[in-house]
Amino acid sequence: MNVYCPSTALPLLLYLFTLMGLARAQQQDPMTLNGGSLLAMAGKDCVAVAVDKRFGSGPQMVNIAPRLAWTPNPQLMVAFVGLEGDVQSLSQDLQTQVRSKLNRALGFSTSTEEDKRRRYISPKALASITSHMLYRNRGRYYVEPLVAGLSSSSASSVCKPFLCAMDMIGAKSTSQSFVCSGAASKSLYGTAEALWKPDMDKDQLLRACGEAFQSALERDCLSGYGSLVYLITKDGITEYDLAHRND
Amino acid sequence: MAFRSNKPLRSFGPTVIPHGQIENSEGNVTLGKIDHGVTENPYERRFSPYDFNGGTCIAIAGADYAVIAADTRLSSGYEILSRKMSKLHKLTGKCILGSAGCKTDVDQLRSVLDIKMKVYQHNHRKPMATPAVAQMLGNTLYYKRFFPYYAFNVFGGIDEEGKGAIYSYDAIGSFERTAVTATGSGQAYVIPLLDNVIAHRNRTDEKRDLPKEEVVELVKDVFISCGERDIYTGDQVEIAVITKDGIETIMFDLKAD
Numbered sequence: 076m077n078v079y080c081p082s083t084a085l086p087l088l089l090y091l092f093t094l095m096g097l098a099r100a101q102q103q104d105p106m107t108l109n110g111g112s113l114l115a116m117a118g119k120d121c122v123a124v125a126v127d128k129r130f131g132s133g134p135q136m137v138n139i140a141p142r143l144a145w146t147p148n149p150q151l152m153v154a155f156v157g158l159e160g161d162v163q164s165l166s167q168d169l170q171t172q173v174r175s176k177l178n179r180a181l182g183f184s185t186s187t188e189e190d191k192r193r194r195y196i197s198p199k200a201l202a203s204i205t206s207h208m209l210y211r212n213r214g215r216y217y218v219e220p221l222v223a224g225l226s227s228s229s230a231s232s233v234c235k236p237f238l239c240a241m242d243m244i245g246a247k248s249t250s251q252s253f254v255c256s257g258a259a260s261k262s263l264y265g266t267a268e269a270l271w272k273p274d275m276d277k278d279q280l281l282r283a284c285g286e287a288f289q290s291a292l293e294r295d296c297l298s299g300y301g302s303l304v305y306l307i308t309k310d311g312i313t314e315y316d317l318a319h320r321n322d
Numbered sequence: 323m324a325f326r327s328n329k330p331l332r333s334f335g336p337t338v339i340p341h342g343q344i345e346n347s348e349g350n351v352t353l354g355k356i357d358h359g360v361t362e363n364p365y366e367r368r369f370s371p372y373d374f375n376g377g378t379c380i381a382i383a384g385a386d387y388a389v390i391a392a393d394t395r396l397s398s399g400y401e402i403l404s405r406k407m408s409k410l411h412k413l414t415g416k417c418i419l420g421s422a423g424c425k426t427d428v429d430q431l432r433s434v435l436d437i438k439m440k441v442y443q444h445n446h447r448k449p450m451a452t453p454a455v456a457q458m459l460g461n462t463l464y465y466k467r468f469f470p471y472y473a474f475n476v477f478g479g480i481d482e483e484g485k486g487a488i489y490s491y492d493a494i495g496s497f498e499r500t501a502v503t504a505t506g507s508g509q510a511y512v513i514p515l516l517d518n519v520i521a522h523r524n525r526t527d528e529k530r531d532l533p534k535e536e537v538v539e540l541v542k543d544v545f546i547s548c549g550e551r552d553i554y555t556g557d558q559v560e561i562a563v564i565t566k567d568g569i570e571t572i573m574f575d576l577k578a579d
Binding site (some may be wrong): 252261262266268269270285289290291293294 | 373508510511512513514515517519523524525543544547548551552
């Protein structure tokens with residue numbers, strides 16, 4: 076039944092006009108204030124991580140710089156998106172924590188290749204540390220990090236992709252297909268869900284990840300201004316700069 | 323041992339009492355609800371004339387066809403009210419209106435449009451052309467600018483030249499003729515995918531005209547993806563393909579979770 080009757084419409088109208096009349100500065104959601112988006116997809120023995128480059132303050136663009144991504148070893152990457160101040164804080168904190176744990180356990184030496192290889196942290200461990208760090212500071216870091224990498228067991232040379240996204244209090248969500256975070260996450264869920272296929276090789280994965288990311292970014296005002304795709308394979312990390320709309 | 327009283331200790335804030343009752347700080351008790359009152363805001367006092375009944379509608383225009391598809395789930399909050407409620411409504415033999423939003427407003431809008439079209443038919447002795455219906459829908463929505471129809475529409479059909487024409491609307495009648503569009507709860511999931519696959523944005527391969535059979539298969543894929551991520555989309559998809567020869571309807575099952 077249509078509920079149009081003047082007695083309920085009038086208070087509603089007055090409420091609408093009051094809202095329009097008062098120029099209230101509304102508190103913006105800290106997670107989307109600076110914008111930015113991330114997408115990570117898994118292929119056959121490879122992982123692609125796409126980050127955008129927009130750093131803004133609400134509708135205003137402030138700087139074109141890629142989202143922060145830390146690579147503790149050549150097969151692992153953790154990328155951060157959210158309130159940029161907290162992103163910088165958390166990433167520095169995380170790097171310090173991981174380095175100090177490794178130093179305590181394995182000593183300070185990184186002179187030989189063997190030393191360096193002993194200090195490779197596994198993706199699962201890194202995801203754990205990040206999750207604990209976020210929960211310990213419960214709700215004070217407005218950051219949604221993403222851990223992506225290849226976990227290789229010493230027995231075989233097979234590298235299994237590892238993807239893990241976290242919310243701002245550290246709830247981990249691992250996936251065998253893809254994970255995404257940031258302002259455009261709804262659009263990214265849509266495109267990645269459709270464009271991901273199991274067992275893609277490097278080139279197919281790069282194309283799928285790049286297309287899913289770009290299409291989603293075009294429909295989001297708070298992300299864009301370019302994108303980088305990091306392709307992680309057992310040989311290392313390659314960075315690809317995608318060409319698309321510069322807004 | 324004697325007890326001084328057997329009244330439970332009065333605590334502050336929501337108290338969980340056994341047997342599924344929850345008492346909030348206002349003193350109201352929600353009895354036996356399966357979600358324990360989680361979807362209710364205990365402090366809401368104003369009556370809202372709107373409810374969001376969910377669902378996703380998409381429309382794609384081709385060279386000589388138009389495809390409109392919508393899921394058939396009707397929901398309210400976390401509950402499913404019906405698995406077989408159509409969101410598509412045939413206005414003439416050549417155009418279909420797809421609407422998501424508040425079902426009661428959608429029904430009223432359809433009624434109003436049907437009446438106006440009947441009047442046109444009586445006055446002009448011919449059915450309304452698709453672009454004319456599109457304009458009329460925009461005007462009808464704007465009539466209620468200050469107490470809007472909570473209806474998010476996509477409208478599609480064949481225009482006078484035989485080409486596919488689809489239009490996307492907002493709730494107060496702003497509309498535009500586009501090549502692809504989507505609306506409803508799954509809009510954010512689906513529009514960038516349609517941009518990439520149908521409108522060919524951000525692709526390096528050759529752009530080609532898609533035949534309607536291929537577009538129908540793509541629409542099924544799109545709804546499968548949307549149904550995965552959106553709780554309000556699922557059950558079945560109703561796909562209508564409009565050509566100059568008429569309207570063909572295809573039903574496709576989705577996950578019912």
